Amino acid sequence: MNRHYIFLLQFIAMKRMYVVLVLASVLSACIPDLPTEEFSSETNPALENYFAAFEREAALRGFDINLADHDLISTIDEIEEDGVAGTCHYNSQESNRITIDLSFWRSANTSTRELVVFHELGHCVLFRDHLEDENNQNTCLSIMNSGTSGCNVRYANNREYYLDELFSLD
């Protein structure tokens, strides 16, 4: 299973489809009652425990985060790109969107699921970029690594360390 590991956190920075927004504007001009600028926040029920854990771990480190306030749509769905476990798309004009790959989800244990969900929340909620630092044991120093640098995340045995690092925000 380890041979797929470095791809698990690969993050695809897809550009937003502005064309869709333009079409929506045209449509709303024809339909006066269509609500505009309405954000929606939806969480796949399978992710709720992980989201609650994220809020709890944030609170333990002094951050008051309520994910329901974050305009976040989260889904578990097949991601076409091989080896990508999750993506975060963010845009100031729309709800942020987290997608967790269904095949990954079915095969992963609780710890690895948490790792990927927290990584995507790191992008979409904490607005963190990738960080590729590693130590001389080839261990990633952050769960915000991209999965492409070749370091290994040893999350299950070092959860407290990684969560301290995740929430060490400026």
Ligand SMILES: [Zn+2]
């Ligand atoms: Zn990422």
